[in-house]
Amino acid sequence: MKPAAVKYARAGDVQEAVALLSEHGTDAKVLAGGQSLVPLMNFRLASPSILIDINRVNELAYVREDNGSLLIGAMTRQRDVETSPVVAAAVPLLPQALHHVGHVTNRNRGTVGGSVAHADPASELPALVTGLAGELTVEGPKGQRTIAAEDFFVGTFTTAMEYDEVLTAVRLPRLPAGTGVAVEELARRHGDFAIVAVMAAVHLAPDGSVDLVRLAASGVDSVPLRLHSAEAVLAGAQPTADAIAAAAATVAASVNPTGDVHAPASYRRDMAQLLVKRAVGAAIERIGVSA
Amino acid sequence: MEMTFTVNGTQAKVEIDPAETLLGVLRERLRLTGTKEGCNEGECGACTVLVDGLPVDSCIYSAAATGGRRVETVEGLTLDELGRDLQAAFVAAGGVQCGFCTPGFIATLVSVLRENEAPSEDDLRTALAGNICRCTGYSQILDAVAATVSRRNGR
Numbered sequence: 001m002k003p004a005a006v007k008y009a010r011a012g013d014v015q016e017a018v019a020l021l022s023e024h025g026t027d028a029k030v031l032a033g034g035q036s037l038v039p040l041m042n043f044r045l046a047s048p049s050i051l052i053d054i055n056r057v058n059e060l061a062y063v064r065e066d067n068g069s070l071l072i073g074a075m076t077r078q079r080d081v082e083t084s085p086v087v088a089a090a091v092p093l094l095p096q097a098l099h100h101v102g103h104v105t106n107r108n109r110g111t112v113g114g115s116v117a118h119a120d121p122a123s124e125l126p127a128l129v130t131g132l133a134g135e136l137t138v139e140g141p142k143g144q145r146t147i148a149a150e151d152f153f154v155g156t157f158t159t160a161m162e163y164d165e166v167l168t169a170v171r172l173p174r175l176p177a178g179t180g181v182a183v184e185e186l187a188r189r190h191g192d193f194a195i196v197a198v199m200a201a202v203h204l205a206p207d208g209s210v211d212l213v214r215l216a217a218s219g220v221d222s223v224p225l226r227l228h229s230a231e232a233v234l235a236g237a238q239p240t241a242d243a244i245a246a247a248a249a250t251v252a253a254s255v256n257p258t259g260d261v262h263a264p265a266s267y268r269r270d271m272a273q274l275l276v277k278r279a280v281g282a283a284i285e286r287i288g289v290s291a
Numbered sequence: 292m293e294m295t296f297t298v299n300g301t302q303a304k305v306e307i308d309p310a311e312t313l314l315g316v317l318r319e320r321l322r323l324t325g326t327k328e329g330c331n332e333g334e335c336g337a338c339t340v341l342v343d344g345l346p347v348d349s350c351i352y353s354a355a356a357t358g359g360r361r362v363e364t365v366e367g368l369t370l371d372e373l374g375r376d377l378q379a380a381f382v383a384a385g386g387v388q389c390g391f392c393t394p395g396f397i398a399t400l401v402s403v404l405r406e407n408e409a410p411s412e413d414d415l416r417t418a419l420a421g422n423i424c425r426c427t428g429y430s431q432i433l434d435a436v437a438a439t440v441s442r443r444n445g446r
Contacts, residue, residue: 055356106333109342191420
């Protein structure tokens with residue numbers, strides 16, 4: 001199958017991209033790395049009328065520390081983020097999560113903003129941004145606005161962005177030094193979309209109690225989830241095996257999976273619970289305290 | 292639309308349709324049929340080429356976005372000594388059977404070995420995770436890389 005006919009326009013900067021989106025309406029699609037969009041077009045699952053190419057918008061390719069948080073330009077290639085020492089120091093969960101995103105070839109081309117804006121509920125970056133309470137900056141004809149991750153993802157492949165807005169940056173709070181992080185996935189093959197994925201970041205106080213915990217899951221709802229109930233069980237507690245099991249036990253009520261050809265809903269629910277246990281355990285192990 | 296880019300060191304000016312992929316332009320407009328179409332969704336790596344030195348899946352790389360960039364395919368990569376060494380080692384080690392995946396493997400491996408003369412097995416496995424081979428079982432391919440590395444470092 002060949003993709004359907006499409007027009008093409010290259011934006012030189014964000015304002016130009018916004019103007020093109022305003023002009024062409026809802027049938028236009030922003031082309032970032034294209035690692036999701038082009039396959040969808042190849043199989044005619046997507047048939048936009050025009051591609052608005054933002055690959056030359058160099059002002060959106062950067063990684064920097066900004067006021068206690070990590071700021072990533074939407075057009076930064078995933079591989080550049082994965083290998084950045086700035087990222088590894090500020091948010092060590094991010095390179096680990098990226099290691100699970102497709103293969104090196106995909107990450108050489110794929111962008112952080114593209115993956116977030118595509119809003120696939122099974123993919124890693126939307127879950128990470130949600131779990132770490134990140135913020136998304138978008139720009140439209142009326143200017144800039146910032147959206148909290150939990151308000152940004154509103155459904156499968158659907159975000160709170162208007163048709164004429166472009167995602168420009170992803171902001172993630174810096175994790176304190178010594179935070180243990182882990183990504184646990186159930187996937188048929190490495191690099192596939194996970195059937196269920198769980199990400200954990202855990203920091204312990206000097207007395208060994210949990211003073212920061214962030215938990216995210218993908219593949220268990222139409223949007224990526226931050227697992228608030230499980231976090232609440234662990235916050236302030238000693239991270240014993242019992243405490244971790246009690247946290248994991250809350251997960252069944254937090255998730256809302258649907259069954260498909262890969263796995264029934266009940267299996268996803270069970271796996272989410274198991275992966276929370278594993279991810280929290282692995283995160284704690286990496287800070288040198290056994291659970 | 293017209294698109295100008297560099298292919299294997301030569302400037303190419305081609306008339307393309309914006310719906311086309313880089314793979315389509317290489318194979319159907321430029322007749323560089325060494326690069327193969329496998330899954331067409333960026334999973335199998337048969338279509339791997341280098342763009343500005345980095346391996347990418349050309350089947351999901353928008354042709355229109357290739358303007359001004361430097362593309363290297365198996366045809367160009369095997370004109371260089373490194374590519375030729377790899378090619379010969381693949382043959383000697385039995386890393387080629389049906390051959391469909393080989394151009395993609397060569398492209399990925401050239402980029403790895405340009406960066407690092409002696410990659411670890413872990414580096415290689417990570418780099419090659421996006422290249423699927425259904426014949427060899429991969430160990431002959433890793434043997435071919437090991438032979439290439441020792442041959443080049445022994446020089």
